[in-house]
Structure formats: structure tokens, C-alpha cells
Amino acid sequence: MLDRRDFLPVNRDDMEARGWNELDFLFVSGDAYVDHPSFGPAVICRCLEAEGFKVGIVAQPDWRGREDFTAMGRPRLGVLVSAGNLDSMLNKLTAARNRRRSDSYSPGGELGHRPDRATLVYCNIARELWGDVPLIIGGVEASLRRMAHYDYWSDKVRRSILIDSRADILVYGMGERQILEIASRLASGESVSDLTDIGGTCYRSLSVPKEAVEIPSFEEVQKDKKAFAEAFRLWYGEQDPFRGRSVCQRHGDKTVVQLPPAMPLSTEEMDGVYDLAYVREPHPMYDDLGGIPAIEEVRFSIVSHRGCFGDCSFCAISAHQGRIIQARSHRSILKEAERLVSMDGFKGYIHDVGGPTANFRHPSCSKQLKVGTCRDRRCMAPKPCPSLDTDHSDYMALLRKIRMLPKVKKVFIRSGIRYDYLMECGDEGYLEEICRHHVSGILKVAPEHCSPRVLKLMGKPSIDVFLKFKKAFDRINEKIGKKQYLIPYLISSHPGATLKDAVAMAEFLRDLGHIPDHVQDFIPTPGSLSTCMYYSEMDPYSGRSLFVAKRGHDKALQRALLQYDRPENRALVVEALEKTGRTDLIGRGPDCLVRNYTEKKRTDKKTEKVRIRKDKKRGRRGGR
Template identity: 55%
Template sequence: MSFLPVNKQDMEKRGWDQCDFILISGDAYVDHPSWGGAVISRVLEAEGFRVGIIAQPDWKNTDAFRCLGEPRLAFLVTAGNIDSMVNHYSVGKKPRRDDLYSPGGKSGYRPDRATIVYTGQCKAAYKGIPVIIGGIEASLRRLSHYDYWSDKVRRSILLDSKADMLIYGMGEKQIRTIAGLMNKGVPLNNMTNIRGTVFRTSSLEKIKEHEVLPSYEDIKDNKKLYARSFAVQYGNTDPHYGKILVEKAGNQWAVQNPPEFPLSSDEFDRVYELPYVKEAHPVYEKEGGIPALKEIKFSLIHNRGCFGSCSFCALTFHQGRIVTDRSNDSVVREAENLRNLKGFKGNIHDVGGPTADFTGPSCKRQEKSGSCPDRQCLYPKPCRNLNADHSSYVDLLRRLRDIDGIKKVFIRSGVRFDYILADKDDTFFREMCRHHISGQLKIAPEHVSSRVLKLMGKPDHRVFEEFTAKYIKINKELNKDQYIIPYFISSHPGSGLKEAVELAEYLRDMKFTPDQVQDFYPTPGTLSTAMYFTGIHPLTGEKVYVARDSEEKAMQRALLQFRKKENLTLVRKALRKAGRGDLIGRGPKCLVN
């Protein structure tokens, strides 16, 4: 196994005079299947194409985009594993000091709006060479979207970047199809019917049955219309019934084809068993390597998709609600190979995906016909058709524990506590507590207010309390001294000071102070972000309270950490403003004195 070429010398060693595709990435070059760029490049390599990598080029210098020469077929551009604006700025819009996907964890290696900047430089470097954009930034900005950092609606990133095509979703199937057609001489602008892609056109004359969304010009200043448009997009994220959506901006149309179907289990296995080096390129060693790899290097991905459908999560827009998984045999083979990696000490850091304990479609209907367009699998309570079954996951974990040289197998990518409770068999719950936790289980109830949880698409708080009680009971039976570390979000749409105080009172009664609090971050592609921008729930039309004032957001955040001395003044102010002066003083129920 070896890295793909990053310079002309690497190409010469392989006897190449030209690359077929050159992938430009906002991340440092890490050849690991947790990096989308690595997956796409290895998929193309497996199809017989020559792929070169230009990672984190100097975006101010066009020559940096010429270092591998002119690609025969196309440039492929991705901002990296994280949207470049999320990567660069905190929720308070302050520049971050670090970048875990860059050498030494230092920031400054990629530009803001990297997809747009890189595409422009590719176009300048070699005129006439097609540019295909993909990755999370392109995927979630594929049509007009609210941009938190500029506080306005932006056009499709396909139009803003002037790229020739956009791939949304995970992309393996799309890139294989596109590459095969390009290799046969088919022009990219003739590929108008590939699932999971967006293309631009000046005429809809040849577009088959489609649904017309409100134009960019109509929605950028009309929040009600924006909410309705988002609802249509949200309702067309399933490949079984998703329609062609078209949206006009100026004299151009962005045409979104229906989503691509998920990989089958066999396809999933093949993609993840390609010859990844599973290391960062050695060029980064002198700078301290790539921090993001340290936790992921010895982790195993076994599923994709999420039928949890949390409102603040973009997975519905990116991976979809249909869960697919690799075969247990494939995951075990990868685990056995981990033993050969430098630095492996016998611990598998995680076995999971978006939600660790989801394995396969939620029910027989989802497997055959897709996700229900008018209901969720787990909210407001588990659907009666839900197949809450952890048996395959339990079998996988047992097989991993039995591998020679494996000391510990952790689950760190998160579990759904309501899904665990829906399983009538406690085997997984007990084995998770016995074998796969190291003293504490991190779980995400997110809030306690029924109003806020409803808007989040999360189960009622009493479900979390039921889970907690059962967790304590099982650990007591196992003679384990283990705890739950809950995660909460402040200032989510629907949360005012009243709801923040309700959460603070719960934390008081738990005698728990969160080390970190996540203030709601409006990122592209989520229901919650649409609520934040419009003050409307796109799927119901109901009005939603949104905390926009920076002081109120700070007060909500402070209430969650009311025991910290630096928060006392803000907490007192918040309590008085909320009409809860009864919580100021020295009584047993008071938050501050």
C-alpha cells in the first residue's frame, strides 16, 4: 500500500505522464476511509484511473494548482471533512485557533468558502478542464441556503463556484458513473440524469418531470417562502421517492437530481477494504502530524445513514435516513489488520457510524420502499414497525473482542438511548456496560424542556430518565462504578430563558455541571437552521421563538454552568429577566446567591 501521487516525482515513480483526475482537498492528505477525499480517490483508483492529490494548496497562488500538471478528465474539489466556515469560526463567529485536519493542528491552511476559492483557481490554472465539486460543504449547500456567517441566503454553491457539476451525498456511485462516461468521451454537460448530482442549465426544456422551487431572488428576503422551499427539499431526500428539484437564480437553473441509493452491504465492504494506508502523508511528520487522525486511526466504521432525524443534524440531507451497514466479516477483517498499524496498542477506539448501534434499515418498509415521508422512526415515540434489534451489532462486538491482540473495544460515536430502550432484549445494554465503556457513557439528551425537545425531534425527557435509571440498575448488578455524561444544547430554536432555567434546575438536581456547553450552531442543511433563520418550523408552519441576541445566548449558556464563578453575574441577570428571582439566594433550590 502506498500514498497516491502528491508531486511530479511521485508520478514519475509510477510511470505516469498525466493524472486522469486531480483531487483538491481543504484537509491535509490522510489516506484513511474516514476522509471523504481518500474514499473517492481510492474508488477511482480501483476503477483503473490515475488519481493525484493536491492537499491544502496555497489558494493565493495559481501555480500551486499546476503542481501535478493538467488532469486528463477533471479536477475534483472538496473543502474537506468539515464545512470550511464551521472549521474556521466558532458559533460566536470568532476565528478558531486550531484545525484538527491540518498539520500540527494549526489553522490557516485553507481559505474561507474553500470550495468556491479552489474551483476558481482550478479554472484559472487550466481553462476548459471540468471541475466537479463534492464533500460536506458542497452537499449541504447544493441549493439556496441560509448562511449563518454572512446572515443571508446564498445561492447554490454550484452557481457561486462556477463548477461544472456538484455531487451530493457520499458520492462513490456517482463518481464511478461520471468517470466511466467521461473516459468514453461523453461531455460532462451531457450527464443530466445521474442521481445524487446537481447541474446548471439555462433552460428546462429537456428536464423530465420536476418540481419547481421558488427562485433564489424570491426566497432570499421572504422567510415564509424560504421555509416552504426548505420543506420541499427536506421531503425529497429519499432515493425511493425523491423528485428532480429545480431552482432558478438569475438566468440560470440549478437542477438537483434525486438522491443516489445507498451502497449495498457488499459495495460498502468493497469500498472500505480498498488499500488505504491509514496514515497521514509522511510530509506532515515534522509538523506533528494530523491531530484528527489520532482518535480515528484505530476506529472502525460499520454503518451509514441515520433514521434518528434530529432537527439540528444534517445527516438527513447528506447521508439520508436509510441505514446501511458493512458485513460483520468485513469489519472483523479490518480489525485484524489494525494490529499491523504503527502505534496500535490493542484498543479499538470506536465501532460505529453516525449512530453506533444502528445496523440496517429501521423496518422492512424502509428496506424496500424508503423512509416514510410523513413520520419519523423514533419521534415522538418509536414506530410500531421499528425493528429495534441489536443482535447483529452484539455479534460483531463479541467477534472483535475475541480477536487475538485486541484488549478493549470501545463505543464512542454515540448510541440512541430511546432505540436501546425499544429493544426488548437487554443483551446489548448489558454488554455495552460490561465491556465497551471506560467509566462513563456520553449520551445526548440535548435538553429537558418538552417544547424544545419537540422542535429538536428528540424523545421526551422522561425517556432519558428511564434510560438513566436502567443504566444505573445494570451497572449496579455488574458491580460497575460508571456514570453518564449528558450533552446539552443551549439557545436551540424554541429555547428561551424559561426553558434554559428549566434545564439549569435539572442540572442542579443532578448535581452535575457540564464541562462544555454547545451553543446552537446554525449550519447549512438542517431543520433547526431553517427555524433559526425564519422563526418558522418548515414542516408544520408554526412560529418558533429564536434567541438571536448575543446577551441572551450568553445567559442561556451561563445557566447551564451556573456553578462557575465567572457566570454568576450573568446567571443572576438571567434569573431576574426570566422572573425567577426565587432561585437567587441561599435556599436548597437556589442556583446562585
């Protein structure tokens, strides 16, 4: 039975039980309160607690009233606001802008516990209640909307969330270093208006700092897509803590100033963050409400590092966690693993040991911790950098130590591996060890597409690398006598992908003998290069125009081709093949994507059912 006294205060009774009359900081979160290091609000609050600050959490308050906000009183030093682990609009709506069926960060997975644009709503209430209390925003929603940005759900360019929220400071990135400095300086008596020199934050100004890189203003990017692309190009080039410069953008008579990113945490600092006294469970107040579904994916998982030097165009991790890997020590990770083993419900399986990419355990090259990442090239694509450090020995040694712990039956890798990085190391022994000990029958990898042009826009390697990896994977599994399968992640309708590219993907899948159960339609989320391409319809680096599938029907055609065997997709696939002049793929030949049956062969329901079964069987031949 969990003791609520082990959690941070969520109401006045909890405060009084600790002997507190007031809070130093009130944290308002769009997620339910889960005291686990995979949940940002818990991490920030535990870091503050460890430094002696009194912190309370208001999780998913009812924004239609004020009682939830005022229950613990006026905070002494500040109000901290986060929409939660996801952007609140992405949490609510799909790529087709349809309402999602559930919210895994809410009690029982129930929808409706957070408002749209939660950061703005919570901040407006905080300003109404305590106008002079410092207001600090952070989390993914604030971090990736820190400058003027394209908002897919309203289909327009919106102002910086710092302007619209009326917050004093915006913390971007993971935030531990920034929030502790902010808290310390506020506690020492400094005014929030003086905190204009903290890396990894943004503030409002009435003037443009002399040495800052000024990007096109909100008014310019709102009217001109070329200006939007140029603003993104300039801003994106400064997202490095070592070489990055301050960036500013005018919004009318105000200017948003982004200071360079916070310096990476050292291994000792990372250990300190993850060694804190997390309960690793949702607060007991949710027990009778169905619990919090999001905990199930991470309850028996371990975060071993953060950051990703893969720098895929469609992913905003590089703009949030950064490209420089920050890793925990083996000691800290093993200590956490030993704690998992002793928890109720542990059945011998650690579900994941990883980060954004599991096998990125150290910086991509030795110079990154001295001079930062390269401004003009990626580490991995289109080809690996000659300076790339592909040594996997540390990660494999860590996995060996964990699987040798008593009561541990299996250690899985669910956060995914970069197969191109693994192949680049030149030692298939690592892949064999992964296949023997760390695959649960299915290994998910992310080739994303097969078109060379589209892959280049995505920042992904050639599809030949995936095929080489698949051969090695199949060969090793045959050698060790296991039936295990690769499941490729694919994205449809990425900016630059035409209908012909989608047909090429369908042919690739046919030859691969695999039809995916799920295909991700590209979703333009704030902060990514691909979103800039989507809105501006151009590559911001080359200036070349791009085709972008924006109409619902255009996107449906591309998606249907990646699941061409489904009966419900037949009409869309035929339409796509006719539009691209590929009617040679309609017929009865072995390479055809859809069968062309005569009316005589479809005269009764029984024959139609037989045809559907044959189509499904043919579409999935040769694998899963």
C-alpha cells in the same frame, strides 16, 4: 517507516515513479492528505484508483499562488474539488463567530492552511487555469450548500454553491457511486454537459425540467423568510432515493436541478469501499510538521455503517448520508480489526465501532430498501414508529467477535448510542453487555434538552426516556460493580428555546446532580431543519412563529444557565432568573441555583474563595 509510494501521488516525482505522464483526475482538497477511510478525499480517490483511473491529490494548496495547482499538470478528464471533511467556515469559526484555536485537519493543528469558502476559491483557480476541463465539486461543504441556503457566518442567504463555483456538476451525499459513473462516462467520451441523469448530483440548466418539484427561487428566498421556509420544506421532503423527485430552483436566468439521491450501497459495495488499500496514516510529508491531529480519533476506530434514521432537526446527516442505513459485513469489519491489531502503536484498544449512531446497524424497518423512508413521519420521534425494528442482535454479535480477537483488550463505543432505541428493544441484557465490555468509564448520550416543546422541535424523545435509561444504567453498573457515568450532550439556544426553557434546564441539571463541562451553542449549519428555523424564525411544517436567541447576550444567558455553578456565570445567571421572574432560585435554600450572600459575608478574599468552592461543590453534587 511509511513508504510514500503506498500513497496516492502528491507531486510530479510521485507520478514519474509510477510511470505516469498525466493524471486522469486531479483532486484538490481543503484537508491535509490522510489516507484513511474516515477522510472523504481518500475514499473517493481510492475508489477511482481501483477502477484504473490515475488520480493525484493536491492537499491544502497555497491559493495565493498557482504553483501547487499546476505541479502535476493538466488532468485529462477532470478536476475534483472538496473543502474537506468539514465546511470550511465551520472549521474556522465558533458559534460566537470567533476564530478557532486550531485546525485538526491541518499539519500540527495549525490554522491558515485553507481559505474561507474553500470550494469557491479552489474552483475559481481551476477555471482560471483549465477553463474547459470538467469541474466536479463534492464533500460536505458542497453537499449541504447545494441549493440557496442561509450562511450563518455572513448572516445572509447565499446562492447555490454550484452557481457561485461555476462547477459543471455537484456531487451530494457520500459520492462513491456518483463519481465512478461520472468518471466512466467522461472516459468513454461523453461531454460533461450531457451528464444530467446521475442520481445524487446537481447540474445547471437554462430551463425547468417538466417533472421536477420547483421550489421558490433564490431571489424569493433571499427577500422573504416564509418563502425560504417553504423552499426548505419542499426540498427536504425529496431527500429519499426511492420516492424522491428531482428538485429545481431558479437563480436568475439559470436553474439548479437536483436529481434524486443516489441509491444506497449494498453490503457488498460497502465492503468494497472499505476493503481498499488505505495506508490509514497521514502522508509522510507531514511528519516534520507535527502530523495531522484528526487521525488520533480514528486511527484505531472502525466505520461499520453509514446513514442515520434518528433525523434530529439540528443534524444534517440525513441530508448528506441519508436516513437508510448502509452496513458493512462482519467479514469486512473483522478483516479491518485484524489489520488494526497488527499496526504499530496498537495497545489493545479499538476506540470505536460505529457510524453516525453506533447502534443503528440496519434499516429502521423492512420496507425501506423497497419503497424508501416515510415522507410524513420520523422513525424515532416524538415516539418510535410501530414498524421500528429494534433488534440489536447483529450489532452485539459483531462486538463480541471483535473483542474475542487476539490482542484486543477492549472495544469502546465512542460514536454514541441512541438510548431511546436501545430501551425500545426491551432487553436490558444488551445494555448490561455494553456496560460490562464497551464503556470506558463514561458513556456519552444526547438528550440535548428537557423542555417537551424544544425536544419536539429538535426531533428528540421525551426527557422521561433519558431518565428511564439513566436509572437502568445506574442499576446495571451497581450490579456489575463498576463506577461509570453518563455524560449528556446539551444544546443551548436551539430555535424555539426561550430563557424560561433554559431555566428549566438548569433546574433539571440541579436535580440530576450534573453540571456539564461543555455546552454546545447551537450553530446554524447549512442543510438542517433547525437552521431553517433559526433563519426564518418559524417552523416550516406548522407555520408557527418561533423565538430564536440570535443576539450574543441572549445566547450567553441561556448558556450560562446550563453551567450555573461557575463563578464567572453568576451575574448572567442572576440576570436570567430576574428576567424570568424566578428570583426564588436566588438565595440559600437547597433548590437555589445561586447563593445570595450579604455584603458582610463577602468582606474579605478568603471568605470569597470559600464561597466559590462551596458553590462548585454544591453544583456538582451527586455525580460527575
